[in-house]
Every structure is written in C-alpha cells, then in structure tokens.
Amino acid sequence: MALAIASTIRRLLGKTAFRFDSLAARLILAAAVWTTIGLAAGGFVLSSAFTSAEHDNFDTSLQVDLDGMIAAAEPDANGAVSLQERFLNRRFARVYSGLYWQIAPAKKGAPLQISHSLFDTTIRLQGASESHGLIWGYAVGPDNQRLRVLGRRVSFPISATARPDDSSTYTFMVAGDLSTVESEISQFNGTLTWSFAVLALGLLLAIFIQVRVGLMPLRRVRDSLARIRNGAARRLEGTFPA
Secondary structure (H helix, E strand, C coil): CHHHHHHHHHHHHCCCCCCCCCHHHHHHHHHHHHHHHHHHHHHHHHHHHHHHHHHHHHHHHHHHHHHHHHHCEEECCCCCEEECHHHCCHHHHCCCCCEEEEEEECCCCCCCEECHHHCCCCCCCEEEEEECCEEEEEEECHHHCEEEEEEEEEEEECCCCCCCCCEEEEEEEEEEECHHHHHHHHHHHHHHHHHHHHHHHHHHHHHHHHHHHHCHHHHHHHHHHHHHHCCCCCCCCCCCCC
C-alpha cells in the first residue's frame, strides 16, 4: 500500500524537476499564501474568543463570590460589619488559596478586614475602573500572584446615633488568581497552534497534488508539441479536456 502511494505521488510530481518560475509554482504559491493568511486569521479569532470567554467566566465567578460575601455581611448598631463565614466560599479559609476577600472602610484610619487566605497581605488595587456600580482592577497577591479584583461599595445604617441618615460605607473586594485562567488559555493556544499547523501542511499538500493533477493535460500538450517539433509526429495527438 505504501509503495502504491509513493508511486502515485512520484507520478503526480512528474519526471521533470519542479520549477519555481512555472505556472504550477505560481498557483501553489498563491494558494499557500491565502491558506496561511486564512488559517492565521481564523486562529487569531478563535484564540481571542476563547480568551474573552475564559476571562468573562472568571469575572462571573468572582461576582458570584462578591454577592455571597455581601449577603453574608452583618452590620452592628455602630456600623461595623462582620461576615458569617459559613456562607462563604471554602477557599477563603485556606492560606494563599488563590481566592481572597477584603473589606476596606471609607473612614480613614479604620482597620482593614481580610480573609484568612490573604494571611498577612492586603489587596492594593491597580488600574481600577468602575462600571455599573462595580469596581474592576488588578493587584499583586501573595507569592506574586496576578489577581483579578472585583469590588463594590456598600453602605450600612448606624442605629446607635441620633442622626437617622448616618451610615458607614465599606468597599467589599474579591480577588482571584489568574494563573489558572492563563494556563488554560496557554494550553488552548498551544493545541490550536499545532492543530492548525498540521491542517496547513495537509492543505498545502492537497493544493500541491491538485495543481499537479490539474496541469497534467498541459504537460501532455507540451509533450505532443515537442514530438511535432522533433518530427516524431505530424499533428497534435491525444485526448484533452475542453
């Protein structure tokens, strides 16, 4: 079977050397360029779509944890807030787990509250932006982890005061380690790259064989004309496509 395939390929390639200034070379080169551009563009679109989906899913999971954190908050009469940890994600209780929370009071000088997973570090928001009441940004976490941060400002009434509108405001923040997301994206891009490379090689081989097969009648015309030129034949002989 392998010998038959090799024989077929040799027959398709022909006995003459492949010329890079020939019609076949031009057709193959043009098809190869457009195939490469098309696959590269398709790979870029797929990679961008997967990256965007992964980050959106990660942000969604952070928003779920943030909503659960705010729901677990219990303010006292003085406006101080505490969390019912039994309602929180278990990863908040494991040191350097990759999932962290922090409560920052708006009042200057008031202490921060941090999750057990942060241990002895705090979240310092970088490149913050605000949209629809949510605060988005990044931070450097424990062990130099790159964190995605999501926050929301929440106000709680203070009942132990004469002012009925008195309240205390806190910024609730949840941060997640992006290394898992980046690892999944890297694995996807690696798989996408080698699979598209194999596909490109297969398409280029198919194009090469297709061009060689498609131009076979022209080679027969060339050979027939050569026989007329050499006096071996008096007219163009052979069956050719319309």
